[in-house]
Amino acid sequence: MSGPSLKKPDAHSSIHEAALNEAMELRAIYQQCLIDNKKEKALQVAEVIIEHWETRTLKHAESEEEGLYKEMEEEKPELHDLVIELTRDHNIMRRIVEQMKDMLEKQEVDDQFTRLMDGLIVVDLIHNEDEMNKLLPHGKH
Template sequence: MSGPSLKKKDAHTSIHEAALNEAKELRDLLQKCLRNGEEKKAIQVAEITIEHWESRTLKHAEAEEEGLYKEMAAINPKVEHLVAQLTRDHDLMRRIVQTMKRELETQTVDERMLTLLDCLVIIDEIHNDDEMNKLLANNEC
Protein backbone atom coordinates (compact mmCIF):
# COMPACT_ATOMS: atom_id res chain seq x y z
CA MET A 1 0.00 0.00 0.00
CA SER A 2 1.37 3.39 -0.96
CA GLY A 3 1.42 6.48 1.18
CA PRO A 4 -1.27 9.10 0.65
CA SER A 5 1.16 11.67 -0.76
CA LEU A 6 1.98 9.37 -3.68
CA LYS A 7 -1.68 9.39 -4.76
CA LYS A 8 -2.11 13.16 -4.61
CA LYS A 9 -0.84 14.86 -7.74
CA ASP A 10 0.31 18.10 -6.07
CA ALA A 11 2.14 16.38 -3.22
CA HIS A 12 3.68 13.83 -5.56
CA THR A 13 4.80 16.56 -7.95
CA SER A 14 6.51 18.35 -5.06
CA ILE A 15 8.45 15.19 -4.18
CA HIS A 16 9.61 14.83 -7.79
CA GLU A 17 10.51 18.50 -8.24
CA ALA A 18 12.56 18.67 -5.04
CA ALA A 19 14.62 15.59 -5.90
CA LEU A 20 15.12 16.65 -9.52
CA ASN A 21 16.15 20.19 -8.60
CA GLU A 22 18.72 18.84 -6.14
CA ALA A 23 20.02 16.45 -8.81
CA LYS A 24 20.40 19.31 -11.30
CA GLU A 25 22.29 21.38 -8.74
CA LEU A 26 24.67 18.48 -8.06
CA ARG A 27 25.19 17.99 -11.80
CA ASP A 28 26.06 21.67 -12.19
CA LEU A 29 28.45 21.49 -9.24
CA LEU A 30 30.18 18.49 -10.80
CA GLN A 31 30.55 20.36 -14.07
CA LYS A 32 32.09 23.31 -12.24
CA CYS A 33 34.60 21.02 -10.51
CA LEU A 34 35.59 19.47 -13.82
CA ARG A 35 35.99 22.86 -15.49
CA ASN A 36 38.15 24.08 -12.62
CA GLY A 37 40.33 20.96 -12.63
CA GLU A 38 39.29 20.02 -9.08
CA GLU A 39 39.63 16.27 -9.49
CA LYS A 40 39.30 15.24 -5.84
CA LYS A 41 36.30 17.48 -5.29
CA ALA A 42 34.74 16.14 -8.51
CA ILE A 43 35.06 12.59 -7.16
CA GLN A 44 33.39 13.63 -3.90
CA VAL A 45 30.57 15.40 -5.75
CA ALA A 46 30.09 12.37 -8.01
CA GLU A 47 29.83 10.11 -4.96
CA ILE A 48 27.28 12.44 -3.35
CA THR A 49 25.35 12.66 -6.61
CA ILE A 50 25.14 8.88 -6.92
CA GLU A 51 24.00 8.64 -3.31
CA HIS A 52 21.38 11.29 -4.02
CA TRP A 53 19.96 9.36 -6.99
CA GLU A 54 19.92 6.13 -4.98
CA SER A 55 18.45 7.53 -1.78
CA ARG A 56 15.98 9.98 -3.25
CA THR A 57 14.80 9.15 -6.74
CA LEU A 58 15.40 5.40 -6.82
CA LYS A 59 14.03 4.80 -3.30
CA HIS A 60 10.96 6.80 -4.33
CA ALA A 61 10.74 4.68 -7.49
CA GLU A 62 10.81 1.53 -5.40
CA ALA A 63 7.93 2.81 -3.27
CA GLU A 64 5.94 3.65 -6.40
CA GLU A 65 6.49 0.19 -7.86
CA GLU A 66 5.65 -1.66 -4.65
CA GLY A 67 2.57 0.38 -3.83
CA LEU A 68 1.20 3.08 -6.10
CA TYR A 69 1.62 1.31 -9.43
CA LYS A 70 0.08 -1.93 -8.20
CA GLU A 71 -2.83 -0.07 -6.64
CA MET A 72 -3.46 2.03 -9.74
CA ALA A 73 -3.36 -1.04 -12.01
CA ALA A 74 -5.76 -2.88 -9.69
CA ILE A 75 -8.19 0.04 -9.82
CA ASN A 76 -7.85 0.55 -13.56
CA PRO A 77 -6.34 -2.29 -15.63
CA LYS A 78 -6.09 0.11 -18.60
CA VAL A 79 -3.01 1.70 -16.98
CA GLU A 80 -1.01 -1.55 -16.92
CA HIS A 81 0.87 -0.58 -20.11
CA LEU A 82 1.66 2.85 -18.67
CA VAL A 83 2.83 1.26 -15.41
CA ALA A 84 5.15 -0.99 -17.44
CA GLN A 85 6.57 2.09 -19.19
CA LEU A 86 7.06 3.94 -15.92
CA THR A 87 8.76 0.90 -14.39
CA ARG A 88 11.05 0.73 -17.44
CA ASP A 89 12.01 4.36 -16.80
CA HIS A 90 13.01 3.37 -13.27
CA ASP A 91 15.03 0.45 -14.63
CA LEU A 92 16.88 2.74 -17.05
CA MET A 93 17.71 5.13 -14.22
CA ARG A 94 18.96 2.25 -12.07
CA ARG A 95 21.18 1.02 -14.89
CA ILE A 96 22.65 4.47 -15.49
CA VAL A 97 23.39 4.91 -11.77
CA GLN A 98 25.10 1.50 -11.75
CA THR A 99 27.20 2.58 -14.74
CA MET A 100 28.19 5.73 -12.86
CA LYS A 101 29.19 3.66 -9.83
CA ARG A 102 31.35 1.38 -11.96
CA GLU A 103 33.05 4.33 -13.60
CA LEU A 104 33.69 5.94 -10.23
CA GLU A 105 35.58 2.81 -9.10
CA THR A 106 38.53 4.10 -11.14
CA GLN A 107 38.56 7.25 -8.97
CA THR A 108 38.35 9.44 -12.04
CA VAL A 109 35.47 11.59 -13.14
CA ASP A 110 35.16 13.08 -16.61
CA GLU A 111 32.65 14.49 -19.07
CA ARG A 112 31.03 11.08 -19.51
CA MET A 113 29.72 11.36 -15.94
CA LEU A 114 28.02 14.61 -16.92
CA THR A 115 26.50 12.91 -19.94
CA LEU A 116 25.14 10.12 -17.74
CA LEU A 117 23.70 12.70 -15.34
CA ASP A 118 22.09 14.54 -18.23
CA CYS A 119 20.51 11.25 -19.33
CA LEU A 120 19.16 10.67 -15.83
CA VAL A 121 17.65 14.14 -15.70
CA ILE A 122 16.00 13.80 -19.12
CA ILE A 123 14.55 10.37 -18.33
CA ASP A 124 13.32 11.62 -14.95
CA GLU A 125 11.69 14.71 -16.44
CA ILE A 126 9.81 12.65 -19.05
CA HIS A 127 8.93 10.04 -16.43
CA ASN A 128 7.60 12.62 -13.99
CA ASP A 129 5.49 14.25 -16.69
CA ASP A 130 3.98 10.91 -17.70
CA GLU A 131 3.31 9.95 -14.12
CA MET A 132 1.59 13.22 -13.27
CA ASN A 133 -0.28 13.79 -16.50
CA LYS A 134 -1.22 10.24 -17.42
CA LEU A 135 -1.24 8.08 -14.28
CA LEU A 136 -2.35 10.59 -11.63
CA ALA A 137 -4.20 13.09 -13.83
CA ASN A 138 -7.64 11.98 -12.70
CA ASN A 139 -6.69 10.59 -9.31
CA GLU A 140 -7.27 12.87 -6.37
CA CYS A 141 -7.87 10.26 -3.66
Protein backbone atom coordinates in the same frame (compact mmCIF):
# COMPACT_ATOMS: atom_id res chain seq x y z
CA MET B 1 -0.17 0.36 0.12
CA SER B 2 1.39 3.61 -0.99
CA GLY B 3 1.78 6.70 1.14
CA PRO B 4 -1.09 9.17 0.81
CA SER B 5 1.07 11.86 -0.79
CA LEU B 6 1.91 9.60 -3.74
CA LYS B 7 -1.70 9.72 -4.97
CA LYS B 8 -1.98 13.50 -4.58
CA PRO B 9 -0.65 15.12 -7.75
CA ASP B 10 0.56 18.33 -6.07
CA ALA B 11 2.39 16.55 -3.26
CA HIS B 12 3.78 13.92 -5.60
CA SER B 13 4.95 16.56 -8.05
CA SER B 14 6.69 18.42 -5.20
CA ILE B 15 8.65 15.28 -4.32
CA HIS B 16 9.80 14.98 -7.94
CA GLU B 17 10.61 18.66 -8.29
CA ALA B 18 12.70 18.81 -5.11
CA ALA B 19 14.75 15.74 -6.06
CA LEU B 20 15.33 17.00 -9.61
CA ASN B 21 16.35 20.46 -8.44
CA GLU B 22 18.89 18.91 -6.08
CA ALA B 23 20.18 16.67 -8.89
CA MET B 24 20.64 19.68 -11.18
CA GLU B 25 22.46 21.63 -8.45
CA LEU B 26 24.80 18.69 -7.85
CA ARG B 27 25.41 18.41 -11.59
CA ALA B 28 26.42 22.09 -11.71
CA ILE B 29 28.81 21.63 -8.76
CA TYR B 30 30.35 18.56 -10.41
CA GLN B 31 30.75 20.35 -13.73
CA GLN B 32 32.45 23.28 -11.98
CA CYS B 33 34.91 20.85 -10.38
CA LEU B 34 35.80 19.59 -13.86
CA ILE B 35 36.21 23.12 -15.17
CA ASP B 36 38.43 24.00 -12.20
CA ASN B 37 40.41 20.75 -12.67
CA LYS B 38 39.66 19.65 -9.09
CA LYS B 39 39.58 15.88 -9.53
CA GLU B 40 39.44 14.96 -5.81
CA LYS B 41 36.51 17.27 -5.20
CA ALA B 42 34.82 15.98 -8.36
CA LEU B 43 35.16 12.43 -7.02
CA GLN B 44 33.56 13.49 -3.73
CA VAL B 45 30.72 15.25 -5.54
CA ALA B 46 30.23 12.20 -7.80
CA GLU B 47 29.82 10.08 -4.68
CA VAL B 48 27.18 12.49 -3.35
CA ILE B 49 25.42 12.49 -6.73
CA ILE B 50 25.14 8.70 -6.75
CA GLU B 51 23.94 8.68 -3.14
CA HIS B 52 21.36 11.33 -4.07
CA TRP B 53 19.95 9.30 -6.97
CA GLU B 54 19.89 6.10 -4.91
CA THR B 55 18.36 7.55 -1.75
CA ARG B 56 16.01 10.08 -3.28
CA THR B 57 14.83 9.24 -6.78
CA LEU B 58 15.38 5.48 -6.88
CA LYS B 59 14.07 4.93 -3.34
CA HIS B 60 10.98 6.93 -4.36
CA ALA B 61 10.72 4.81 -7.51
CA GLU B 62 10.80 1.66 -5.42
CA SER B 63 7.93 2.90 -3.25
CA GLU B 64 5.95 3.79 -6.37
CA GLU B 65 6.45 0.31 -7.81
CA GLU B 66 5.60 -1.48 -4.57
CA GLY B 67 2.57 0.63 -3.73
CA LEU B 68 1.21 3.30 -6.04
CA TYR B 69 1.59 1.47 -9.34
CA LYS B 70 0.07 -1.76 -8.02
CA GLU B 71 -2.84 0.11 -6.45
CA MET B 72 -3.50 2.18 -9.55
CA GLU B 73 -3.40 -0.90 -11.78
CA GLU B 74 -5.75 -2.81 -9.46
CA GLU B 75 -8.21 0.10 -9.55
CA LYS B 76 -7.85 0.61 -13.29
CA PRO B 77 -6.44 -2.42 -15.19
CA GLU B 78 -6.23 -0.33 -18.37
CA LEU B 79 -3.19 1.37 -16.79
CA HIS B 80 -1.16 -1.85 -17.10
CA ASP B 81 0.87 -0.74 -20.15
CA LEU B 82 1.56 2.66 -18.60
CA VAL B 83 2.77 1.03 -15.38
CA ILE B 84 5.15 -1.12 -17.45
CA GLU B 85 6.45 2.02 -19.20
CA LEU B 86 6.95 3.88 -15.93
CA THR B 87 8.72 0.89 -14.37
CA ARG B 88 10.95 0.67 -17.44
CA ASP B 89 11.93 4.31 -16.87
CA HIS B 90 12.96 3.40 -13.33
CA ASN B 91 15.01 0.48 -14.63
CA ILE B 92 16.78 2.73 -17.14
CA MET B 93 17.62 5.16 -14.33
CA ARG B 94 18.93 2.29 -12.19
CA ARG B 95 21.18 1.13 -15.04
CA ILE B 96 22.56 4.63 -15.58
CA VAL B 97 23.31 4.98 -11.86
CA GLU B 98 25.12 1.62 -11.98
CA GLN B 99 27.26 2.93 -14.85
CA MET B 100 28.03 6.03 -12.80
CA LYS B 101 29.02 3.85 -9.83
CA ASP B 102 31.37 1.86 -12.06
CA MET B 103 32.99 5.08 -13.23
CA LEU B 104 33.37 6.28 -9.65
CA GLU B 105 34.98 2.99 -8.58
CA LYS B 106 37.51 3.45 -11.38
CA GLN B 107 37.89 7.10 -10.32
CA GLU B 108 36.86 8.22 -13.79
CA VAL B 109 35.65 11.77 -13.41
CA ASP B 110 35.08 13.35 -16.76
CA ASP B 111 32.45 14.62 -19.15
CA GLN B 112 31.07 11.09 -19.64
CA PHE B 113 29.87 11.16 -16.02
CA THR B 114 28.19 14.51 -16.78
CA ARG B 115 26.51 13.02 -19.85
CA LEU B 116 25.17 10.15 -17.73
CA MET B 117 23.78 12.69 -15.25
CA ASP B 118 22.18 14.61 -18.11
CA GLY B 119 20.62 11.38 -19.35
CA LEU B 120 19.25 10.63 -15.89
CA ILE B 121 17.76 14.08 -15.62
CA VAL B 122 16.10 13.83 -19.05
CA VAL B 123 14.66 10.36 -18.36
CA ASP B 124 13.42 11.55 -14.96
CA LEU B 125 11.80 14.69 -16.42
CA ILE B 126 9.92 12.68 -19.06
CA HIS B 127 9.00 10.03 -16.49
CA ASN B 128 7.66 12.59 -14.03
CA GLU B 129 5.63 14.28 -16.74
CA ASP B 130 4.09 10.94 -17.74
CA GLU B 131 3.25 10.13 -14.13
CA MET B 132 1.60 13.49 -13.56
CA ASN B 133 -0.26 13.63 -16.88
CA LYS B 134 -1.09 9.98 -17.54
CA LEU B 135 -1.15 8.08 -14.25
CA LEU B 136 -2.24 10.41 -11.48
CA PRO B 137 -5.21 11.99 -13.28
CA HIS B 138 -6.71 8.47 -13.19
CA GLY B 139 -6.41 8.46 -9.40
CA LYS B 140 -9.01 11.20 -9.03
CA HIS B 141 -12.32 9.82 -7.88
